Amino acid sequence: MFYAGLALNGLAIGCVAALAAVGLLATYRVTGVFNIAFGAIAVFCAYVMWQCVRVWGMPVGVAAVLVLGIVAPGIGLALERLVYRPLRRAGASGLLVATLGVLVLQLGLVFLLWGGRSSVDAPSLLPAGDVRLPGALRLPFATIVELCVVALVAAVLTVVLKATRAGLMVRAVVDDRDLAAALVPADRLAAAGWAFGSFLAGLAGVLWAPVYHLDPYSLTLTVLETMGVAVLARLTSLPVAVGAALAIGVGQTELTAVHPAPRWQGLVDAFHTNLFVLVLFAALMVLPRLGIRDAGAIGGGLHRAGARRPSSPDPVSRLPLGALSLASVLPLFFDPADLRAALAVPALAVVFVSLVVATGYAGQISLGQAGYAGLGALFMAKLADGGVPWLAALFLGPLLVVPVGWFTGAVSVDKGVAIHRRGLYLALTTFATAAVVARFVFAQPVFVGGLTVFRPPGFTDDHWFYGLELACLVLALLLVRALHTGPLGRALAALRDSEAAAVSAGVDVRRMKVFVFACAAGLAGLGGALTASAAQAFNPTDFDPVQGLVWFAAVAVWGVDSAVGAVVGAAALVAVDAGTVVGVSGLLIGVGAVLLGRFPGGIGAAVRRAGHWLATPAGRPVGKRRLSPAGRAVATRLRAGRTG
Structure with missing residues (x-):
């Protein structure tokens, strides 16, 4: 059943999604960089708009000129000059991590400046009122303005990129910047592209903040979910992106009229509120490849400088075990409050080690570890509630996450396109998996409502529980050592450095990818189970997909191929969060990730x-x-x- 009134309401959502998708595509078409930090730029501009209007009392028009005319383009110009221009020779891996660094950096600024507070009074930029249509229908003025802006932006970009000399110069710069620089102002064109893309990000954030409440993680994820529209357009077609966004927006509102049996209403509501993330996930599952200029496995690019030879000893064996042991037991002598904060270190370290396995050793980027960690915590709690002994549930829960990791790995090599599904495409796939899990599992009361998490007798004391966490961390490190040595370690190194060469050498790439993702998912699930047990509660915000992006950036900064770096990085992250104000850790991680292209290998390689x-x-x-x-x-x- 089609309802015209609901369809008109859906156009407003579709227009903002179309602006976000056009911004992603415009930046990619002009600069060759897929800007994962797009959502963070949108959120930062939305908070600046809120500050100008609600705190400083500026008129909405003046604040809009300041934010959209100066702040948003200025962010793009600063990023191009200070971050992306020096990294233009860093390759796809360096640029991808740089965009993650920018995302984490800007989220850190939001938390540092505004405390990460949620606001429901974001100012609206669009006019009130509506236009009467036949059939007692009303079309808001805001929707008319949004439709005009989307149509104008898409039309101008299409004409400029395809039918003008400027578009020819842009394509030349993207294809070979060094060669084109001798004939065209390559740096100016790239700067203009980043400024325009940031302007569209700011516009999307300012328009979407009044619709969805202003929240750092929630709004960032909402904007990032519109990547599904860009994926449907294969990162090439602006008209397809606009049409898909409008259709999804209309479909999302039409679902509100569906009222099945009460037992299925919750599922329909989940589809209604999360249609964009479903489209992102489905598009990545169906499309065999995108129009992506991908340089290959990202793990090799991240660790290349200062990397160890595959036959070198495991990094765990190089660690001064006495120093590590002393540092790990020190929290047992802390006061109760500090010991409670330190409980997060071993659990987070296990999650970080899972990233070392997937990305550092096998070169398979995974932005979905937060989803795996949350599933491990959820399965553990469900099993313990069902009568399974807690210690058994602690390990059985993560084992149930292994099939999810197996599925992710199988999808990444499905249909015989293992050589193509890597790098950015694989990053988007794993992020979409985490987003689907967060929206359809962690956010649904039917799964997490009334869930209790407890510790069994003997581990209620923080000292004993910390000792159990250390034992689990040691088991994880032993698994890492087994994966890094011998024939298996050499096969993983070949997969990391070159999938094509690994196939030529007789490595079963498909089986190896599936195995690596399954192991990494199980380890992340164990870390999540420890996290929930330490807090004695299941908190969905601890496993937010955006939080997973922060974790990946942190591991990359400390050395994505170093298990020791992962442990130290987890301790440093928890210590900074506990000893300073919220946002400082994000700033430090973001700066480190941005600089990673200039100093490959991270802190571990530098040491x-x-x-x-x-x-x-x-x-x-x-x-x-x-x-x-x-x-x-x-x-x-x-x-x-x-x-x-």
Whole structure:
């Protein structure tokens, strides 16, 4: 049944989604970078708008000119000049992590400046009132304005990119910037593209904030879910993106008229409120590939500088075990409040180690670890409530997450396109999986309502529970050691460095990917179960998909191929959050991720390089140590000839 009145309401939602999708596509078409930080830019601009109007008392028009005319384009110009221009030779992996760093950095700023508070009084930029249509229908003025803006932006971009000299120059810059720089102002074109894309992000955030309440994580995720529209357009067609956004917006409101049996109403409501994330997930499942300029597995790009050879010892074995043991037991001597905060460290470290397995060792980027961790916590709590002994439930819950990881890995290599589903495409797939789990599982009372999480007798004391967490962390590190050594470690290294070369060497890429995702999902599930048990509650915000992006950026900063770095990074993240105000950790992680393109390998690689430099005897040239016996003989004859 089609209801015209509901369809008109859906146009308003579709228009804002279309603006967001057009902004993503415009940035990608002009710069060649898929801007995952788009949602964070939108949220930051929405908060600035709220600050100008609600706190400083500016008129809405003046605030709109300031935010959309100065702040939003200024963010794009600053990012292009300070972040993306220096990284234009970093490859797809460096640029992808840089966009994640920008996202985390801006969310950190939001938390630092506004405390992450949610607001329901975001100012509306659009006029009130409506137009009367035949059949007693009313079309709001706001919807008319949004439709005109979307149509104008899409039409202008289509004409400029396809039928003008400027569009030809833009395509030349995206295809080969160094070559095009000799003929066209490449830097200016890229700066204009980033400024325009940030303007559209700010516009989408300002328009969407009054519809959805102003919240850092929720609004960011809402904007990011519109990536499904860009995916449907294969990152190439602006008209398809606009049409798809409008159709999804109309479909979302039409679902409000569906009233099935009461037992199914909750499911229909979930579809109604989360149609965009469903489209994102379904599009990634169906489309075999996108119009993505992808450089391959991201893990290799992140760790290439300072990387270890596949046959080198496991990083865990290189760690001064005495120092690690001493640091790990120190919280047992903390006061009760500090010990309670320290309970989060081993649990988060297990989740971080799962990222090392998936991305650092196998090169398969995963932005969905928050979803796996939340499922592990949920399954553990359900099993314990059902009468399963708690210690058994602690490990059985994560085992039930393994099939979810297996499914993700199987999807990434489905239909024989393993060489193509990697990098950005794989990142979007794993993020969409986490978003679907968050919206359809963690946000549904039928699954989490009335859920109780407890610790069994013997582990109610924080000291004993912390000891159990350390034991679980040791088990996770032992698994990492097993995966990093021997033939399996060499196969994972080949998969990380080059999937094509791994296939040529006889590695079963499909089976290896599925195995890696299953292991990583199980480890993340264990970390999530420990997190919920430490807090003695299941909190869906702890497993928000945007939180998973922060975790990935943190692991990348500390060294995505270092299990030790993952443990230290988890401890540092918890310590900064506990010892400072909210937002500082996001700023530090964001800055580190942005700089990762200039200093590949993260902090772990920097420490290894520093250790190698310190181990070099003073005054002894490194080059002489690397000469073979024949080379030394030649060098001796050359010196003798010069002295003679």
